[in-house]
Amino acid sequence: MSETAPSRDDELLKFVEQFAFVLVDAGMARMPARVFAYVLADDAEKYTANELAEGLQVSPAAISGAVRALVQGGLLAKEREPGSRADHYRIYDDDVWSHIMMQRLPLLSRYETILEHGIERIGPGQGANRLAETLDYIRFTREEFTQMQKRWQQRRAEKFGDGTTKRSEVGQQTDR
Incomplete structure (x- = not known):
């Protein structure tokens, strides 16, 4: 039986977990660390809470507190597009580090x-x-x-x- 190569999504999630672990060691809470690592590594420019939950394979409730902490910490920006009811999140500054x-x-x-x-x-x-x-x-x-x-x-x-x-x-x- 041949093994299939891991998908890009699988590799992305492995990286997110590894990088989040380093961020947690540096003092960041686990879920904000996972969200931040995901937003850094994924290709989209902005995300809804539901998109983050789907990408990280967690509940939207888990995302809520994480994005709030990241917005308050100045790492994510929260925006709302005209006519949309959903908030969108993006890296606060392109030069984030x-x-x-x-x-x-x-x-x-x-x-x-x-x-x-x-x-x-x-x-x-x-x-x-x-x-x-x-x-x-x-x-x-x-x-x-x-x-x-x-x-x-x-x-x-x-x-x-x-x-x-x-x-x-x-x-x-x-x-x-």
Whole structure:
């Protein structure tokens, strides 16, 4: 008896589960992680909750909370087409990973502020030295991240143009 090759849908769902597992390890809840991984990897530009449920082989109720969390987190955008009663969901920003990372910059600024206050209050000593080194690391990270974002935007423009590159073309453009 010969085995048939897995279908593209089977391979897509395997990838979704694997990537969702990594996102869960990074702190994302399981169902939002699955939805986000699916929307990233599938070919459609936007989805209804029913389409997501069908694609992930789950109930629409399971999708509801997941898309709400992803919209609130700025990863998905919710839209409604004129004349339609169904909400549609799409990746919030074509440059989604840059968007995700840029959301972290205010946190780095908060770290800097609290560390500066801690150094002032604690005064000289080993603890203040550790705080000063931590502050320097946070500042370095923020500065490097800002420069990295600029380099990424340049690289992205060179590799993907205006960001509308079709996913089927991406594998041909990436250097591995």
